[in-house]
Amino acid sequence: MDRRSEKLKSLPEYPFAKIDRLKEGVEKREVIDLGIGDPDLPTPTHIISALKEALNDPKIHRYPPYNGYLELRLAISSWYKNRFGVSLEPNSEILPLVGSKDGIFHIVPSIINPGDVVLVPDPGYPVYFSATILGHGVPRIVPLLPENNFLPNLSEIDTKGVKAMFINYPNNPTGAACDIEFLEKLVLWAKENDIIILFDMAYSEVYFEEAPPSILQIPGAIDFCLEFHSLSKTFNMTGWRIGFCVGNKDIIKALLEYKTNVDSGIFGAVQYAAISALTGSQICIEEMRAIYKKRMDVLVRGLSKAGFNVQKPKASFYIWMKIEGKSSDFSEHLLQETGVVCTPGVSFGKYGEEFVRFSVTNSDEKIDEAVNRIIKWKSSL
Numbered sequence: 313m314d315r316r317s318e319k320l321k322s323l324p325e326y327p328f329a330k331i332d333r334l335k336e337g338v339e340k341r342e343v344i345d346l347g348i349g350d351p352d353l354p355t356p357t358h359i360i361s362a363l364k365e366a367l368n369d370p371k372i373h374r375y376p377p378y379n380g381y382l383e384l385r386l387a388i389s390s391w392y393k394n395r396f397g398v399s400l401e402p403n404s405e406i407l408p409l410v411g412s413k414d415g416i417f418h419i420v421p422s423i424i425n426p427g428d429v430v431l432v433p434d435p436g437y438p439v440y441f442s443a444t445i446l447g448h449g450v451p452r453i454v455p456l457l458p459e460n461n462f463l464p465n466l467s468e469i470d471t472k473g474v475k476a477m478f479i480n481y482p483n484n485p486t487g488a489a490c491d492i493e494f495l496e497k498l499v500l501w502a503k504e505n506d507i508i509i510l511f512d513m514a515y516s517e518v519y520f521e522e523a524p525p526s527i528l529q530i531p532g533a534i535d536f537c538l539e540f541h542s543l544s545k546t547f548n549m550t551g552w553r554i555g556f557c558v559g560n561k562d563i564i565k566a567l568l569e570y571k572t573n574v575d576s577g578i579f580g581a582v583q584y585a586a587i588s589a590l591t592g593s594q595i596c597i598e599e600m601r602a603i604y605k606k607r608m609d610v611l612v613r614g615l616s617k618a619g620f621n622v623q624k625p626k627a628s629f630y631i632w633m634k635i636e637g638k639s640s641d642f643s644e645h646l647l648q649e650t651g652v653v654c655t656p657g658v659s660f661g662k663y664g665e666e667f668v669r670f671s672v673t674n675s676d677e678k679i680d681e682a683v684n685r686i687i688k689w690k691s692s693l
């Protein structure tokens with residue numbers, strides 16, 4: 313019996329659940345997974361030590377505060393100031409999250425009334441769409457097209473009934489980045505149209521060119537913007553579930569009030585580990601970038617050699633590659649012929665249909681092996 317609500321039934325299958333099913337049909341040892349963006353690199357040891365040490369404090373095992381320890385909010389504030397040059401008020405403009413997905417999902421029911429329109433980028437991180445549907449909002453698709461460098465064309469957006477807009481740079485899945493000039497235009501446009509900007513910077517530290525800017529660098533943006541950050545990709549902590557959001561105090565207040573009804577905060581030891589990550593040496597981030605850059609070069613070169621039209625991304629650990637035909641057919645075919653998993657672009661929305669996404673979150677050896685298999689397969693056709 314299908315016990316799901318009508319809203320839940322209306323959602324497309326979460327993309328990675330589908331890929332897992334496909335993988336089941338292929339010999340386990342054969343599979344090289346370049347599908348999901350889950351860092352293979354280890355969490356830096358000083359962060360793990362901070363967690364272990366915190367575990368010895370009996371207080372840490374009790375309910376944590378809903379808005380996180382003040383010490384963590386202070387650590388976020390100083391990290392943010394160093395990285396973006398923006399000062400934040402730790403009690404009202406910062407909220408730690410159970411991973412940024414927590415905030416991205418729960419912001420919708422916190423600020424949206426039934427029928428309010430939410431702008432959702434396509435292709436985009438699937439949670440923007442599902443959060444909007446499950447939060448009783450109405451998603452309106454904003455296409456991200458290659459001819460616009462995967463940035464939205466603001467002048468073409470129908471703003472009628474729009475309350476908020478999700479937007480994400482560095483971008484998953486396209487690997488695009490935006491510059492400060494684009495953010496200036498976005499802030500001006502959002503102010504004119506009275507739209508709350510929900511800016512997702514989960515990949516803020518995974519970049520290969522200039523360091524990506526924050527939307528809060530734009531004067532006045534804090535009046536109506538909320539920005540999401542994650543320790544998942546920056547410090548290889550996807551399983552730890554820790555992130556934060558920063559921005560307008562009234563929006564943060566609404567999110568905190570909503571979340572107080574949902575969860576009971578982030579485990580204290582994880583918060584102390586996050587403090588260690590944010591206040592400790594940041595060299596681990598540079599090392600991570602160097603590793604991804606090297607892998608990216610190998611994979612881009614390999615895919616080009618195999619005959620694909622592929623560009624190096626500006627940021628993120630994803631390659632967004634144009635293909636011919638349907639993306640799920642391509643992914644299925646690639647998996648069957650080579651054992652290499654890539655994500656069909658359609659999983660990120662209909663504008664992703666003619667693309668597939670490769671992630672470099674697998675070892676150098678596996679990426680070399682994937683490249684060899686793909687070249688061999690293509691040359692045999």
Ligand SMILES: Cc1ncc(COP(=O)(O)O)c(C=O)c1O
Nearest residue numbers: 411412413437484514542544555
């Ligand atoms: C664009 C984007 N935003 C947010 C997230 C959520 O990350 P987390 O909840 O681990 O912080 C992801 C995860 O893949 C993502 O791709």
